[in-house]
Amino acid sequence: MAEKYGPIFRLKLGVNQVVIVSDPKIAKECFTTNDMAFANRPKSIASEILGYNYALFGLAPYGPYWRDIRKIATIELLSARRIEMFSDIREFEVKLAVKEIYNKSSKLNGVVKMETKEWFANLIMNIMVRILFGVRYTGPKGDLAMKKIPES
Known part of the structure; x- marks a missing residue:
């Protein structure tokens, strides 16, 4: 598909749209320069309802709240000391x-x-x-x- 459509193209998988990147230089740019644009998850009514208005760690949008929750999860739940405990x-x-x-x-x-x-x-x-x-x-x-x- 990359030969036919180029190094970066968009697909629609069901109701979700996905960006496909096959060039390493473009992929590096996506994950360094434009990482904030790609970090967010798509908002959906299911995520809002199941995630208590996006309060769950796995469903929260990228931002200050998500960074705080990630920090708490890695320090309090997934640290070597807690796992050993x-x-x-x-x-x-x-x-x-x-x-x-x-x-x-x-x-x-x-x-x-x-x-x-x-x-x-x-x-x-x-x-x-x-x-x-x-x-x-x-x-x-x-x-x-x-x-x-x-x-x-």
Whole structure:
């Protein structure tokens, strides 16, 4: 397509318009000189509603608010110290999830038929809820039963 339309052209993918750049010099100019023009995400009604008027990190437009949220996320959530701090919670939840499979398999003579997608979703949900609220999500099939975990 670059041979036919040139080093920079526009495509419409569904309702979204996309700029395609195949020349390294133009790409460098896009990411250095004109980076502010390309940094914003397209605004949509779905992003506004789901993102609480663009307040969520992944849906917020580029600007001072987004930079502040990014700084908080990288320092408070994704720093090496924080990840190490929550390693015991992750280890505990993984051990508990594997123990759940073992208990089910021992009851059924070693044969367990399970939905791994749901198992991983529950594992991730338990880790997130424990880190955020200090309780464990224990509800089967999506009900929001919470159980306090004793400190160890």
